[in-house]
Amino acid sequence: MVETLELSHSIVMVTTDMPGGSNGRGSGVVVSPEYVATNCHVLANSNGANIAKFRDGYQPIALKAHWRRDICLLKFDPLPFKPIPMRDSTTLKYEEEVFSLSFPAAAPVPQPSYGNIKGIHRYDGGLIVRSNASFSMGSSGGALFDQDFNLIGLTTFKSPGHRAFYYSLPVEWIKELMASPEITSLKTQEMPFWALPMAQRPYFMQVVIPYQNEEWQTLKVIASQWIAEEPGSADAWYFLGLAEEGLQQLELAKRDLRKAYVLNQRDLDAMLALSRVAFAQKDLPALESLQLPVSALDKEQGAQITLKIQQLKNGS
Template identity: 75%
Template sequence: MKSILLTSLLLLTNVLNAQPSIVDTLELGHSIVMVTTDLPDGSNGRGSGVVVSPEYVATNCHVIANSKGVNIAKFRDGYQPIGLKANWKRDVCLLKFDPLPFKPIPMRDSQSLQYEEEVFSMSFPAGAPVPQLSYGAIKGIYPFDGSLIVRSNASFYMGSSGGALFDQHYNLIGLTTFKSPGQPAFYYSLPVEWIKELMAAPETTSLKTNDVPFWALPLEQRPYFMQVVIPYQNADWRDLKTIAGQWTGQEPASADAWYFLGLAEEGLQHYVQAEQDLKKAYDLNQRDVDAMLALSRVAFVQKDLATLESIQPAIQAIDPEQGEKVTQQIQALKQASP
């Protein structure tokens, strides 16, 4: 009987911790809309939008910028906006409507988010007829322009711009907006605080703009969290070290800056310095599994048993599979010691 009860409890725990299924999100999907535009060349553009109030649908400005017209579609019905609020540089736009027959989605501020927190996205990639789900976890939270840009590994594709990133309680935590080229791809979402701020802003009268979103500026003008991606993907460790060094100089409290600097030092086989940098990343953020795993690799090379034993519980608590690998590293070092 005890065995059956334990099995039942484990199954219940797995269900409670599981990502939501398509069935679980059917009602939520009613508040995710397709945004369509009429482009100057006579073609049509598509993106996604999120109902954030009875009157407003949030989307990315780049979806509608410089188009001839815009509307939203849901359940084969179309709705024409009666107003627009835009922050072109932040890439957040609000389409205003007569009250819509859709339930607004509650929003959760980015300040309360945690690394490795499970998330999922919903949007209309490639003109899909119904919202599509993608699952992942938060991999980065970057201070920018008064709020936090969220990076996750919940993938999204063309047509997903302006879609929704959710936490496990179905709160909107970001607008799925842009991704990096190359592999592994980095997927970024804009914070809901920018949506809230825009609600209080005056309306604009035109879809025309010459402003460029911050993420589409020339590479050297983009935030450091974007500048490090290409050298990281290309294993260009010297370039990565230069950029990450500038990042740590400007944001010494950024765990991610120290993480990428440590990766560069590891790639250059400067293991002593790499371990120092990665320890700083760990001290600043003990939920960044990627940084902790990098630290475990370097500590293993350095035969630093104390560091491995200190970080193993933190890794185990978040990712048991990776925690077991670190346990094996610890055992290997102990066996090799005289």
């Protein structure tokens, strides 16, 4: 599409000179005439960095960094690229369609990936965006866009495992960093928040591996701790209900998944879990009540619920 091609002109490859003579690569986004935003872990402890676009290279003249948040800004003499408009993460909604652009595996041109917003998690004054628009090595510092081509996040890290979760950092952190002082060194001992020991990571990260491994009791403990800290988090209630579903505690699962849905009526995953519980309990009215809201967000999943309703009506 023409718009995606135009956007790709503002996505750059970031290259670094690493100790020992090797090179590192990542992605970056032009967010002003002078600044390219990227992830600090792309740059950290390198001997130097530059950006490349259309076989031309550009050397930064300064750096701004928030190592723990993993947001860095490379400053240049005004660049010949159009800055990307930014949309605050507070305006985002679950299941919005999104797409990413970045340089995975050192691709010669930015590569797109498509998906939906699956989670919006409060952390350190911002909202970390989880989507199912996949990305891989080299995509760090790439762009996550909404359907109006606004930048809504920097593609940064993903969970391990076969059902990976993909996370992007909020544009608010980019804006805050623009107002911070410049620094002179790429050397740091600080680790990004997402690479800390597991117990020090935010709860939205701690739940992932128990979920992937179907360690339901462990998941229930972590989700309960999350709720104690953030009782208004729909995601915390969702993972608690998911754990209870896995433990066959269906009445508890129904109660807590319902709380997730009440807190966030665009929580498709919570609705789908509720539909599984309703089907297992042969609760036809509950299943019928979910058919329309699920279909409004995902027609294929809505069709699956229609089939389940028909099965219950047929007594199968």
